[in-house]
Amino acid sequence: MKTIDQLLAEGVTGQRVFVRADLNVPLDGTTITDDGRIRAVQPTVAKLAEAGARVVVASHLGRPKGAPDPAFSLAPAAARLGELLGTDVAFATDTVGESARSVVAALADGQVAVIENLRFNPGETSKDDAERGAFADELAALADVYIGDGFGAVHRKHASVYDLPARLPHAAGQLIATEVGVLKKLTQDVARPYVVVLGGAKVSDKLGVIDHLLEKADRILIGGGMAYTFLKAQGHEVGISLLQEDQIPAVKEYLTRAEAKGVEFVLPVDVLVAPEFPDLKTKAPAHPTVVAADAIPADEEGLDIGPETRKLYASKLADAATVFWNGPMGVFEHPDYAEGTKAVAQALVESPAFSVVGGGDSAAAVRILGFDEKAFGHISTGGGASLEYLEGKTLPGLAALED
Numbered sequence: 573m574k575t576i577d578q579l580l581a582e583g584v585t586g587q588r589v590f591v592r593a594d595l596n597v598p599l600d601g602t603t604i605t606d607d608g609r610i611r612a613v614q615p616t617v618a619k620l621a622e623a624g625a626r627v628v629v630a631s632h633l634g635r636p637k638g639a640p641d642p643a644f645s646l647a648p649a650a651a652r653l654g655e656l657l658g659t660d661v662a663f664a665t666d667t668v669g670e671s672a673r674s675v676v677a678a679l680a681d682g683q684v685a686v687i688e689n690l691r692f693n694p695g696e697t698s699k700d701d702a703e704r705g706a707f708a709d710e711l712a713a714l715a716d717v718y719i720g721d722g723f724g725a726v727h728r729k730h731a732s733v734y735d736l737p738a739r740l741p742h743a744a745g746q747l748i749a750t751e752v753g754v755l756k757k758l759t760q761d762v763a764r765p766y767v768v769v770l771g772g773a774k775v776s777d778k779l780g781v782i783d784h785l786l787e788k789a790d791r792i793l794i795g796g797g798m799a800y801t802f803l804k805a806q807g808h809e810v811g812i813s814l815l816q817e818d819q820i821p822a823v824k825e826y827l828t829r830a831e832a833k834g835v836e837f838v839l840p841v842d843v844l845v846a847p848e849f850p851d852l853k854t855k856a857p858a859h860p861t862v863v864a865a866d867a868i869p870a871d872e873e874g875l876d877i878g879p880e881t882r883k884l885y886a887s888k889l890a891d892a893a894t895v896f897w898n899g900p901m902g903v904f905e906h907p908d909y910a911e912g913t914k915a916v917a918q919a920l921v922e923s924p925a926f927s928v929v930g931g932g933d934s935a936a937a938v939r940i941l942g943f944d945e946k947a948f949g950h951i952s953t954g955g956g957a958s959l960e961y962l963e964g965k966t967l968p969g970l971a972a973l974e975d
């Protein structure tokens with residue numbers, strides 16, 4: 573994989589360099605609640621600008637449906653990138669249209685522009701190679717060189733991640749180089765006990781990783797939205813909690829295999845439930861109830877791990893030598909459901925283990941809840957991406973940078 577430093581040594585002055593970043597940051601309206609992913613790519617952008625490149629930064633944000641949607645505009649992220657760089661950052665109000673073409677054409681050497689959300693275009697995420705390729709052609713017309721630095725999206729076979737680098741000279745940015753360097757260590761010899769904590773909401777994306785973790789980890793703790801598919805697989809009622817019904821047979825098989833292999837699987841013993849999802853805007857008190865994990869009422873939803881589980885998980889992390897954590901333990905964005913995530917973060921801060929926290933929301937949770945990033949071994953910008961990397965899967969966005 574060519575590095576950005578090799579590229580810079582060849583000279584980029586006057587060249588239009590396309591940086592595929594992951595600026596998929598959490599937003600409250602147009603306010604960025606955690607800018608970690610923007611700060612993570614800023615050194616790459618700064619380096620290119622200092623070297624006289626005309627930098628075109630592109631990213632997705634959220635999951636819009638292939639058409640413009642103001643709720644998913646990258647305008648706030650572009651403004652924040654400008655603040656971090658200490659310079660004006662131009663913003664194109666479309667991705668490959670008139671605005672993008674004129675904004676990019678107007679860039680002087682050393683200037684930076686952000687183009688609008690890649691996913692406003694159906695070609696970005698299309699499963700059809702020709703449709704993705706046609707969109708990649710339009711993106712390629714905006715640049716001379718491609719830098720892949722959106723680590724959080726390298727597991728997606730999307731036009732800007734996979735098809736575009738095939739059309740331009742390409743290299744890996746600094747963030748991808750750092751992320752891969754750290755995660756590689758977890759695929760090699762890990763110090764044991766190796767404990768993995770899984771939670772979050774993208775359950776269907778992430779359950780599959782357990783198949784691989786059963787070969788690697790000594791102990792697996794399950795929380796967040798993921799827990800309810802496990803509780804259901806054990807025959808418990810989970811009310812209206814997040815549930816991946818079609819994965820129940822697979823989950824049953826994981827539990828059986830874990831027992832046979834001596835991998836310790838730890839599930840919540842109690843949870844916080846409420847009849848409805850909390851209001852994340854007003855943060856109005858949610859009045860949750862603590863119930864045993866096998867006694868979730870049929871009309872209520874599990875939204876955080878309970879107090880006994882917090883203690884249990886802290887004890888299961890205390891003797892770890894290596895920890896990988898992906899996915900919050902509850903809906904941490906609401907104060908009534910933040911304690912589970914806080915307890916896991918606190919346990920990692922107190923533990924001497926080498927800890928890697930992976931995921932846009934998990935990393936944001938750690939910072940929003942007031943923990944010092946330096947207390948963790950590594951905070952990865954990729955959730956699904958880091959899990960798939962650990963699984964040993966070929967990641968489209970890394971494979972595309974390889975030749």
Ligand SMILES: Nc1ncnc2c1ncn2[C@@H]1O[C@H](COP(=O)(O)OP(=O)(O)OP(=O)(O)O)[C@@H](O)[C@H]1O
Nearest residue numbers: 772773774796797875902903931932933934955956
């Ligand atoms: N019990 C639950 N029910 C519903 N949502 C939950 C629950 N527990 C956690 N969540 C939500 O999970 C979300 C984070 O999940 P996600 O899988 O996206 O995490 P991540 O891996 O850190 O991020 P990414 O994969 O996007 O990088 C949070 O917004 C949180 O509110």
Ligand SMILES: O=C(O)[C@H](O)COP(=O)(O)O
Nearest residue numbers: 594596724725932955956
């Ligand atoms: O948040 C993430 O994990 C990345 O930005 C990828 O987003 P996606 O899951 O919507 O593809």
